[in-house]
Amino acid sequence: MVEYQLLRAHSLDELLEILDEKENVQILAGxxxxxxxxxxxxxxxxxxxxxxxxxxxxxxxxxKLGNKKGEIGALTTHAELVNSPAINEKLPFIAAxxxxxxxxxxxxxxxxxxxxxxxxACADSFSPLIALEAEVVxxxxxGARKILLEDFVEWPYQTIIKADEVLEKIIFAMPEGEYYSxxxxxxxxxxxxxxxxxxxxLAEVENGSVKKAQVASGAATPFPVPFRKVNKYLNGxxxxxxxxxxxxxxxxxxxxxxxxxxWSTPYKRPALGKLVExxxxxxxxxxxxxx
Amino acid sequence: MAKLDVELKVNGEDYKLQVGSQERLLDTIRxxxxxxxxxxxxxVGECGxxxxxxxxxxxxxxxxxxxxxxxxxxxxxxxxxxxxGLHPLQKAFIEKQAVQCGFxxxxxxxxxxxxxxxxxxxxxxEIKTALExxxxxxxxxxxxxxxxxxxxxxxxx
Numbered sequence: 001m002v003e004y005q006l007l008r009a010h011s012l013d014e015l016l017e018i019l020d021e022k023e024n025v026q027i028l029a030g031x032x033x034x035x036x037x038x039x040x041x042x043x044x045x046x047x048x049x050x051x052x053x054x055x056x057x058x059x060x061x062x063x064k065l066g067n068k069k070g071e072i073g074a075l076t077t078h079a080e081l082v083n084s085p086a087i088n089e090k091l092p093f094i095a096a097x098x099x100x101x102x103x104x105x106x107x108x109x110x111x112x113x114x115x116x117x118x119x120x121a122c123a124d125s126f127s128p129l130i131a132l133e134a135e136v137v138x139x140x141x142x143g144a145r146k147i148l149l150e151d152f153v154e155w156p157y158q159t160i161i162k163a164d165e166v167l168e169k170i171i172f173a174m175p176e177g178e179y180y181s182x183x184x185x186x187x188x189x190x191x192x193x194x195x196x197x198x199x200x201x202l203a204e205v206e207n208g209s210v211k212k213a214q215v216a217s218g219a220a221t222p223f224p225v226p227f228r229k230v231n232k233y234l235n236g237x238x239x240x241x242x243x244x245x246x247x248x249x250x251x252x253x254x255x256x257x258x259x260x261x262x263w264s265t266p267y268k269r270p271a272l273g274k275l276v277e278x279x280x281x282x283x284x285x286x287x288x289x290x291x
Numbered sequence: 292m293a294k295l296d297v298e299l300k301v302n303g304e305d306y307k308l309q310v311g312s313q314e315r316l317l318d319t320i321r322x323x324x325x326x327x328x329x330x331x332x333x334x335v336g337e338c339g340x341x342x343x344x345x346x347x348x349x350x351x352x353x354x355x356x357x358x359x360x361x362x363x364x365x366x367x368x369x370x371x372x373x374x375x376g377l378h379p380l381q382k383a384f385i386e387k388q389a390v391q392c393g394f395x396x397x398x399x400x401x402x403x404x405x406x407x408x409x410x411x412x413x414x415x416x417e418i419k420t421a422l423e424x425x426x427x428x429x430x431x432x433x434x435x436x437x438x439x440x441x442x443x444x445x446x447x448x
Binding site for chain 1: 292293295312313315334335336339342348349350351353354355356358359361402405420421422423424425
C-alpha cells in the first residue's frame with residue numbers, strides 16, 4: 001500500500017528548503033509519468049515519504065531566447081514549447097519534438113524538466129537539447145551546478161540529480177549564423193506514440209560547407225548520446241563531398257558500437273541510418289545545394 | 292495521512308474541499324462532487340475519457356492530483372448545458388450521430404470545447420490534433436470530427 005504525504009511548494013525558496021530539510025522526497029511536476037507509476041502502485045513509492053508538487057513554482061517556468069543564449073524553465077510544458085513563436089522561429093526542432101509527444105492533454109501538463117528528469121531511454125526532449133549542447137542547471141539550497149545534458153543520465157531512469165537538488169532550467173548557446181535543423185521520429189502510431197527512434201540534426205553552415213554539425217538521437221541507445229563520429233564526418237565538409245548514405249552508415253555503426261548487437265539491432269541499424277540519411281538530405285536541400 | 296484543503300471553481304460554482312494525498316482530480320469530481328459525467332477509462336492518460344478543462348486547457352483528470360490544481364477553474368461535461376438549453380457542441384454531436392456507446396463522449400466534448408474556446412475556426416487537422424488524446428471504439432471518429440466542424444461553424448466561427 002502506497003503512503004506518502006503530499007507537499008506543495010509555492011516558491012523556489014520553499015521548494016529548496018523542503019528538499020534540504022526532508023528525506024525521501026519525490027518531486028512531482030506535470031505527473032504524466034509519475035501518475036502512471038502511482039496508479040500501478042509501483043515499488044518506487046515504497047521509498048517515498050513525501051511527494052512534493054512543484055507546479056506552482058513560477059520561477060521554474062518560461063522560455064527566454066536571446067541572440068547569444070537561451071534558457072527554458074524546467075516547468076515549461078510541451079504545449080508551451082509547441083505554441084511559442086520564438087521556439088518555432090529560432091529552434092523549430094524543439095517545437096517538432098515537443099509536438100510529437102503524447103497527446104494534447106499530455107502536452108498541456110507534461111514538462112520538459114520532467115521529461116529529462118524521468119530519463120526514459122525513449123524521452124523525446126533529449127535529442128534536440130543534446131544537439132544544442134545544452135546544460136541543465138541543478139539547484140539546491142547550497143547553490144547551483146551546471147551539467148552538460150549528455151552527462152546528466154547515468155542509466156535509463158537514473159540521473160545524477162542529488163536528493164536535495166531540483167532541475168531548475170535548461171541553458172544553451174544559440175546556434176550561430178546560418179543554421180538548419182531536422183527532427184524525426186519513428187513511432188508505432190501518430191498520437192500517444194512512444195519513440196522507437198528519434199533524431200535531431202542541427203548544423204551551422206558557411207560558404208557551402210558544414211561549419212558545425214550536431215547529431216543526437218533518442219531511444220537508439222540506453223541513454224541519449226551525441227553521435228560524435230557522424231559529427232566529425234560532417235564538420236568542415238563541403239556540401240559536394242557529403243554523402244548522406246555514408247553519414248547514415250557511420251551513425252548506425254556508432255549506435256551499434258554503444259549498444260552491441262541486440263535483438264532490435266536488425267531493425268534499428270537500418271532505421272537509424274535512414275533517419276540520418278534523410279536529415280542530411282534535408283539539410284543539403286534547405287541549404288540550397290542541389291547536388 | 293493529513294487531508295489537504297483546496298478551493299476549486301467547478302462549472303462556475305465555488306467549492307472548498309478536503310482531499311487526500313493520492314486523490315486525483317477525477318476522484319474529486321466523481322466521488323466528492325458527484326459529477327459522474329466524467330468517465331474513468333484507462334487511468335493512465337491514454338484514452339482521454341476523463342478529460343476536463345483546467346484553466347482553459349484540456350487535461351486528463353486521472354493524471355492530476357486535486358491538490359495540484361488548488362485555486363483552478365474547472366469545466367466538466369456537466370458545465371456545457373445552460374438554461375438556454377444544450378450547448379452547440381452537444382447539439383452537433385446529436386445531429387451528426389457522433390455518439391454510439393457514449394463512454395468517450397464527455398471527454399471528446401471537453402477536448403473539443405477547449406479547442407473552440409481558443410481557436411473558433413479550426414482546420415480539420417487542428418480538430419484531429421485536439422482530439423488525438425481521446426479514444427473512441429465505436430464511431431471511427433469521422434462523425435465526431437464532423438460534429439466539431441459543425442459546432443465551430445454554428446457557434447465558434
